[in-house]
Amino acid sequence: MSICVKCGGRKLLCGLRRCPIEDRVAAFKIALRRSWGLEVFGSTPPAAVVGEAGWPAVSVYFGEPPDVFGEEARFYDDPTSMWGLPLEEIARRRSYMAFGVKRAKSPWELGELPYVYISAKPVDVEMRFAKAPLPQIRFDLFEKPMGPRAPLERARVVENPSVPPPLDRLIWDDVSASEAAVELYARGVDIYTIQRAFSLGLLGARHRRRLVPSRWGITAVDVAVGNWLAGRVRTLPEVGGILYGYGEYLDNRYLVAVVPGPLRFVYLERWQSGGEVAEILVKEDVRGARSAMDGGFEAARVALLEKLASMGRRGSVAVVRWIGEGYYVSVGNWQIRETVRRIQLRPMDEEYRRYVERVGRDPLDLLPRGRALTDFLS
Known part of the structure; x- marks a missing residue:
């Protein structure tokens, strides 16, 4: 200061x-x-x-x-x-x-x-x-x-709230908060509404309702929904080849690769400050066991599982999030979730190369020098 x-x-x-x-x-x-x-x-x-x-x-x-x-x-x-x-x-x-x-x-x-x-x-x-x-x-x-x-x-x-009917019912029900979050998501309730309901203590066994700090609640809902989606995606056919995707927002840049193989994740977060770079690495194996609990990883994971489910395919997923100095105030993990949701996965072909020329930078430059994105999945 x-x-x-x-x-x-x-x-x-x-x-x-x-x-x-x-x-x-x-x-x-x-x-x-x-x-x-x-x-x-x-x-x-x-x-x-x-x-x-x-x-x-x-x-x-x-x-x-x-x-x-x-x-x-x-x-x-x-x-x-x-x-x-x-x-x-x-x-x-x-x-x-x-x-x-x-x-x-x-x-x-x-x-x-x-x-x-x-x-x-x-x-x-x-x-x-x-x-x-x-x-x-x-x-x-x-x-x-x-x-x-x-x-x-x-x-x-001044006026009555308009609570989504599935949520209104579960507020008075006695199921676990994680089960309730998954049921609401499966019924089409917005994930951000579910996160607020979870944090405000409106889900779970009624005799144990407690307020949940927002950061904990957001990650808990991402984990519950992501695990449910992963259970569906694991049984799908593999992707036909390596797919890449790139997105950026608020000086956060995201590079994604999906390769044929079992469903698993590797998430590398790289922070740029001056000439220094700090890194956080999270790995999830084929059983869903994480090497660390990280809210950013869980937000990116649920967005990518949504994408794989919609494609009807599974694969091994690697993600690099590069954070520049322009991101000097946090706005929350929603920017990760929403940016990754908007990423289009495509083969590394001529169309992808034209895309690289259009955005003016090669997304592969986000990787540590001398490393390929798929190396993290080996």
């Missing part, structure tokens, strides 16, 4: 193209000016974050953009609506939202608010804070940007 004090947002001593603190502060100022002191009225995107500190009693952050209503609110925190926006715009929108904070252990302590934040459509909510909301500026790759926050005194829900 000392370099920020010296810079004041003017000299860009950190080497970034724009000052992230200035961008965030500008969004904070707009939100605070329009939130009319202790009260905020708007629609939920929906945006709910369950914290980790002090679990099982944790802080739950309920967010909404002041004076933004209806479908427009989705663009403040809905992954499928936000994908494609630049990093600065995503951070600005998240920073504009005001968050009311309540501390609890179970969903039953939060009244009707958990149902608001699993609604299939935005819901108008009026929030009153116990004190004026204050901005907090943190920049790391674990916490998403958040706007001004304050203890929530009360919330008035």
Whole structure:
């Protein structure tokens, strides 16, 4: 932070193209000016974050953009609506939202608010804070940007939430949370709605319902859904040859290879900072055993299993995620999932080479020098 004090947002001593603190502060100022002191009225995107500190009693952050209503609110925190926006715009929108904070252990302590934040459509909510909301500026790759926050005194829900029927039924059922997540996904419920329901403690054995920190809940749902998809993909015919795919977003670049063979995964994450490169390697064998638990790997895995299932093929999968210095604020693992979902797998043929010319870089350059992507599967 000392370099920020010296810079004041003017000299860009950190080497970034724009000052992230200035961008965030500008969004904070707009939100605070329009939130009319202790009260905020708007629609939920929906945006709910369950914290980790002090679990099982944790802080739950309920967010909404002041004076933004209806479908427009989705663009403040809905992954499928936000994908494609630049990093600065995503951070600005998240920073504009005001968050009311309540501390609890179970969903039953939060009244009707958990149902608001699993609604299939935005819901108008009026929030009153116990004190004026204050901005907090943190920049790391674990916490998403958040706007001004304050203890929530009360919330008035103006309209009824629209909870997907399969989810509404399972909220009152007594099956395990993982089973419920898989059933909901198989019935076509959006994976992000399932993740919020899981974190807000709305799934699982009713006598053991607890709030689950968002980072844990997101990965748990990816694991459960991914394992279910893997069970289906393992019995499919092999791919006919080596397939490659490439995608990029927010200075994250993804290279994927699928080769004939049993279903297994190798995930290499490479972080670029100055002239230094740090790496994380995760391997999953044919039985589904992982060498490490990593949220980024699980997000990429579920997206690729969806793709293989839709192709009706299986194979051994290698993924390289290259993270550049332009990704200076985390937006969450949704950007991994959504970018990989959009990757097209194709043979390494003339069409692929034309694609490389069009994007202006060879995706194979993301690999460590002297290594082929398929080497990681040997």
